Amino acid sequence: xxxxxEIKNLHASVNDREILKGIDLKVxxxxxxAIMGPNGSGKSTLAGVLAGxxxxxxxxxxxxxxxxxxxxxxxxxxxxxxxxxAFQYPVEIPGVRNDYFLKAAYNAIRxxxxxxxxxxxxxxxxxxxxxxxxxxxxxxxxxxxNEGFSGGEKKRxxxxxxxxxxxxxxxxxxxxxxxxxxxxxxxxxxxxxxHSPERAxxxxxxxQRLLNYIVPDFVxxxxxxRIVRSGGKELALELEQKGYGWVERxxxxx
Amino acid sequence: xxxxxxxxxxxxxxxxxAFQKESAGRGPAWLLPLRKAAISRFAEVGFPARRDExxxxxxxxxxxxxxxxxxxRPEMLPTLEDLQRVAFERASxxxxxxxxxxxxxxxxxxxxxxxxxxxxxxxxxxxxSERIERHLGRYASFEHAPFVALNxxxxxxxxxxxxPRGLIVEQPIHLLYLSTGDREQMVSYPRTLIVAEENSHxxxxxxxxxxxxxxxxTNAVTEIALGENAVVDHYKLLREKETAFHVATxxxxxxxxxxxxxxxxxxxxxIVRNDINAVLGGEGGxxxxxxxxxxxxxxxxxxxxxxxxAMPHCDSHELYKGILDGQARGVFNGKIFxxxxxxxxxxxxxxxxxLLSEKAQINTKPQLEIFADDVKCTHGxxxxxxxxxxxxxxxxxxxxxxxxxxxxxxAFASDIIGRxxxxxxxEELNATLLAxxxxxxxxxxxx
Numbered sequence: 060x061x062x063x064x065e066i067k068n069l070h071a072s073v074n075d076r077e078i079l080k081g082i083d084l085k086v087x088x089x090x091x092x093a094i095m096g097p098n099g100s101g102k103s104t105l106a107g108v109l110a111g112x113x114x115x116x117x118x119x120x121x122x123x124x125x126x127x128x129x130x131x132x133x134x135x136x137x138x139x140x141x142x143x144x145a146f147q148y149p150v151e152i153p154g155v156r157n158d159y160f161l162k163a164a165y166n167a168i169r170x171x172x173x174x175x176x177x178x179x180x181x182x183x184x185x186x187x188x189x190x191x192x193x194x195x196x197x198x199x200x201x202x203x204x205n206e207g208f209s210g211g212e213k214k215r216x217x218x219x220x221x222x223x224x225x226x227x228x229x230x231x232x233x234x235x236x237x238x239x240x241x242x243x244x245x246x247x248x249x250x251x252x253x254h255s256p257e258r259a260x261x262x263x264x265x266x267q268r269l270l271n272y273i274v275p276d277f278v279x280x281x282x283x284x285r286i287v288r289s290g291g292k293e294l295a296l297e298l299e300q301k302g303y304g305w306v307e308r309x310x311x312x313x
Numbered sequence: 314x315x316x317x318x319x320x321x322x323x324x325x326x327x328x329x330x331a332f333q334k335e336s337a338g339r340g341p342a343w344l345l346p347l348r349k350a351a352i353s354r355f356a357e358v359g360f361p362a363r364r365d366e367x368x369x370x371x372x373x374x375x376x377x378x379x380x381x382x383x384x385x386r387p388e389m390l391p392t393l394e395d396l397q398r399v400a401f402e403r404a405s406x407x408x409x410x411x412x413x414x415x416x417x418x419x420x421x422x423x424x425x426x427x428x429x430x431x432x433x434x435x436x437x438x439x440x441x442s443e444r445i446e447r448h449l450g451r452y453a454s455f456e457h458a459p460f461v462a463l464n465x466x467x468x469x470x471x472x473x474x475x476x477p478r479g480l481i482v483e484q485p486i487h488l489l490y491l492s493t494g495d496r497e498q499m500v501s502y503p504r505t506l507i508v509a510e511e512n513s514h515x516x517x518x519x520x521x522x523x524x525x526x527x528x529x530x531t532n533a534v535t536e537i538a539l540g541e542n543a544v545v546d547h548y549k550l551l552r553e554k555e556t557a558f559h560v561a562t563x564x565x566x567x568x569x570x571x572x573x574x575x576x577x578x579x580x581x582x583x584i585v586r587n588d589i590n591a592v593l594g595g596e597g598g599x600x601x602x603x604x605x606x607x608x609x610x611x612x613x614x615x616x617x618x619x620x621x622x623a624m625p626h627c628d629s630h631e632l633y634k635g636i637l638d639g640q641a642r643g644v645f646n647g648k649i650f651x652x653x654x655x656x657x658x659x660x661x662x663x664x665x666x667x668l669l670s671e672k673a674q675i676n677t678k679p680q681l682e683i684f685a686d687d688v689k690c691t692h693g694x695x696x697x698x699x700x701x702x703x704x705x706x707x708x709x710x711x712x713x714x715x716x717x718x719x720x721x722x723x724a725f726a727s728d729i730i731g732r733x734x735x736x737x738x739x740e741e742l743n744a745t746l747l748a749x750x751x752x753x754x755x756x757x758x759x760x
Contacts, residue, residue, distance in 0.1 A: 138711035154724025
């Protein structure tokens with residue numbers, strides 16, 4: 060059985076500026092990959108390219124998800140195939156209720172899987188159960204998407220959506236940034252509850268701290284648009300102690 | 314071109330001569346001088362041109378150059394089927410139907426509390442002349458409003474609502490104005506007078522719709538007078554045909570601690586001009602103007618509002634939203650005057666426009682003139698497209714592009730819709746909006 064996600068020599072640019080300069084990465088189901096790196100190394104670009112952000116142009120290489128070329132798929136098709144990205148900056152959408160929005164998304168994904176749409180009652184039950192797991196105030200479900208949510212509530216809402224939409228691959232784009240330790244623990248608990256042999260995660264973070272709670276199988280260090288080092292979870296600790304300068308200096312001396 | 318305009322102007326004047334002769338003896342004695350003053354003023358100023366600041370962005374030559382002639386009493390009434398589409402039949406509103414500006418009792422039905430009058434102006438001018446004289450033409454000035462002048466000169470009928478002191482009318486009163494357009498170039502001049510006496514409360518729906526094939530021109534004037542502590546919720550629902558021209562002035566006079574709330578919804582018409590003017594003429598009054606307009610194709614929708622804070626301690630809140638697609642154009646002009654005496658005024662104005670295509674356009678202009686020094690006045694205007702980041706967010710969750718766009722457009726309009734307290738109007742507006750959205754039918758199940 061091959062990898063769920065296979066990224067081969069991926070080059071991507073924004074406004075003609077190359078950000079990703081040849082990424083190779085394989086993620087198999089059940090695995091948790093952490094991608095770490097300094098600001099500007101291309102971490103969020105990688106997440107955006109996987110989710111289908113239109114501003115990013117792929118200039119070389121490819122991304123295969125269960126054998127399908129992702130470049131051929133629109134963002135919504137990727138979501139329906141089972142890719143979910145938790146946004147670094149979740150978007151506020153005034154006027155669209157959180158639960159209505161999620162129901163539209165949920166049913167679109169079910170339809171793609173050839174499953175029946177859930178009726179309102181069943182959907183409500185599902186949503187309440189997931190909200191409870193993430194210690195989310197059920198009142199937030201009736202509020203417009205992310206509007207007036209605190210930073211922690213927004214991030215929790217991302218993980219909550221992921222829990223409801225049940226993706227095959229979850230991508231967390233700096234979900235930990237700006238969270239206090241309590242919120243971080245709740246988010247990590249939510250992610251860990253979703254951990255299964257069938258599901259994979261890519262956890263993008265600047266700090267090692269999150270990885271105390273979501274333990275990765277692999278850690279990759281991104282720098283200057285390339286993965287410059289890969290290892291086990293101990294690599295994260297080493298980075299934490301020595302700083303990103305360590306990797307960059309080491310590379311420069313080669 | 315000038316020649317053509319003059320010819321049209323001449324033809325309006327000649328028509329007035331004929332109208333005056335034909336209707337001599339009809340109507341009370343005080344009315345004819347008012348009509349004459351109006352037509353003279355029109356003869357002086359003529360139709361507005363683009364050089365008039367008030368009409369800078371709205372070219373009315375398609376209206377002024379066309380040889381519109383008065384629709385007159387309709388030969389045939391619209392069918393029940395026509396009516397069903399626009400009459401809120403299932404709602405228990407008191408309904409007065411006017412066809413080409415003339416009352417159609419056979420299509421109307423009402424069950425009003427004792428003392429409340431809701432009827433037609435032509436009859437009231439006979440039966441209740443004194444009361445009408447105290448109000449009609451007293452608020453809506455034609456000095457600088459040529460279309461108001463024409464309406465004043467030519468109106469023959471329209472709605473008259475009188476809510477006596479202290480009475481509360483629970484069910485909305487629906488004045489439904491239908492244009493039949495069964496022959497070419499018909500103009501109608503509906504005139505509406507609403508008087509809510511001290512401490513009364515009523516909800517009035519004024520709706521305009523077209524049923525025939527031909528292009529019509531509606532030139533409407535509505536005067537609303539609120540006594541002390543009266544509350545009037547007013548809805549204007551414009552569902553004219555895509556080919557229709559509609560120019561209307563709504564003039565509102567508020568007394569001490571009275572409360573007027575306007576919801577102006579424009580869904581149709583080729584050229585639409587709504588003027589809403591409110592005078593806060595007593596202390597502690599409150600005026601709310603909400604508006605929503607949807608336009609596409611080559612429609613032009615122009616909303617001009619003016620709130621005159623003439624007295625202290627009055628509040629006004631204004632929220633207008635437009636959704637423009639195709640090559641549609643929108644105009645918003647929001648005037649707020651705060652007179653020298655109007656201390657402690659609290660006025661807030663917001664205008665937001667969503668442009669769905671590159672060719673859609675909006676001209677928006679707040680106009681605040683403040684002569685008092687202890688006041689709170691704010692205004693804000695935003696013009697934008699759908700937020701790409703919000704679209705991406707929705708799509709990244711599996712929602713298709715059309716549906717995502719629809720959700721965002723709906724969301725933009727939803728706060729105005731949410732402020733509509735009359736459920737059948739809210740539902741109708743919801744349905745109309747959803748029907749115009751690409752993913753609307755899927756959203757219907759959702760909401």
